[in-house]
Amino acid sequence: MTPPPPLGVFDSGVGGLSVLAELRRALPGQDLLYLADTAHVPYGARPDDEIRALTERAVAALHAQGAGAVVVACNTASAFSLTHLRERFDMPIIGLVPAVKPAVQATRSGVVGVLATPGTLRGTLLADVIREWAEPAGVQVLRAVSTELVPLVEAGKADHVETRAVLREVLTPLAQAGADQLVLGCTHYPFLAASLRAEFGDTFALLDSGAAVARHTRRVLDAAGLLAPDTTAGTVRYFVTGDPARAAPVFAALLAETMHNGEEPHRAPAPRIERLHT
The missing domain is CATH 3.40.50.1860 (Rossmann fold)
Structure with missing residues (x-):
């Protein structure tokens, strides 16, 4: 049986790692692609059209990497882009709603x-x-x-x-x-x-809405026939649009916090991060 495509997860920066942690708990068998648009973070003060354009480029990049669905793990991008993205891409697009x-x-x-x-x-x-x-x-x-x-x-x-x-x-x-x-x-x-x-x-x-969006994502993937079985552990690939070396220490600290409740995050190894142009 052909495995389902990976799930893309996008945020303007490292904040979406909090959602990624919930997705990993809810979808233990799913392969995940995490993209942080570190070259353009933060999004919050940018014009509406620019937010939509940056988000579309990021989702397109994840789709090109094989993602079969994307979680827009960014409140600002979700606030402006969900309808536009769902018209543009023929795959499930899941966004965040404030809790x-x-x-x-x-x-x-x-x-x-x-x-x-x-x-x-x-x-x-x-x-x-x-x-x-x-x-x-x-x-x-x-x-x-x-x-x-x-x-x-x-x-x-x-x-x-x-x-x-x-x-x-x-x-x-x-x-x-x-x-x-x-x-x-x-x-x-x-x-x-x-x-x-x-x-x-x-x-x-x-x-916050991380756990709720993870539960919703599982339901969406299941309904679309994209849910991976929980029998084997899924993998995670990390991408940034900026400098991977600069992002790595912050990724390591925040990933450790999501896994170990904040205990000694500085001891976590830096994850492998790839650069992805959008």
């Missing part, structure tokens, strides 16, 4: 926060889920935005005094307003958990 629904269901204060990039806040997906879930429940959604956090994670500073200062500035108003749930509206942001805990303790429950 507003579980935040609304879990809140006791009636106030939830969303930490996102400017691009995600401009897009329609966030507004749609707020309208569908928060407004009928009478839950107030407060938005916080930063252009600094993604570059800090990309620079290997997810748990750093500089990062904590940014989080303190942008999230203190949400804490003071009584938010008890914080939706992490960017795949880079789960890697900020240690900094968030250092600054805010248990003020916020942290929610």
Whole structure:
């Protein structure tokens, strides 16, 4: 029997590794191709048309590498590109939706926060889920935005005094307003958990959509006949559009964090990363 094609996973940078970890848990037999557009990260402040164009080029590159489906593991790219991609490519395209629904269901204060990039806040997906879930429940959604956090994670500073200062500035108003749930509206942001805990303790429950999108991806692949059996372990290939050597230490640290709950990530070996032009 011919094995199913690999699943492509795309993000503007290293943040999608948080989604990749959930996909590996949900799809242990699936071969995966991870592409980080490190030559153009961050996407959040870019014009809408440029975000769509960069995302299309990345998905086309993964398709050329043999991907039979692609997870757009980037909230900003998902906010602007999903409809366009589904019209352009004859394969399943799976995107991210901010985890507003579980935040609304879990809140006791009636106030939830969303930490996102400017691009995600401009897009329609966030507004749609707020309208569908928060407004009928009478839950107030407060938005916080930063252009600094993604570059800090990309620079290997997810748990750093500089990062904590940014989080303190942008999230203190949400804490003071009584938010008890914080939706992490960017795949880079789960890697900020240690900094968030250092600054805010248990003020916020942290929610992201990685596990949910992994479960959804399994259902989509199964329905399309693209799901690999779980009997053998799948492989992962890593690609970047920028400098592989520069990306390798950050990849190693964040991959170790997803596998070992943050214990001594600096001891993880650097993964083999290939350069891919899009």
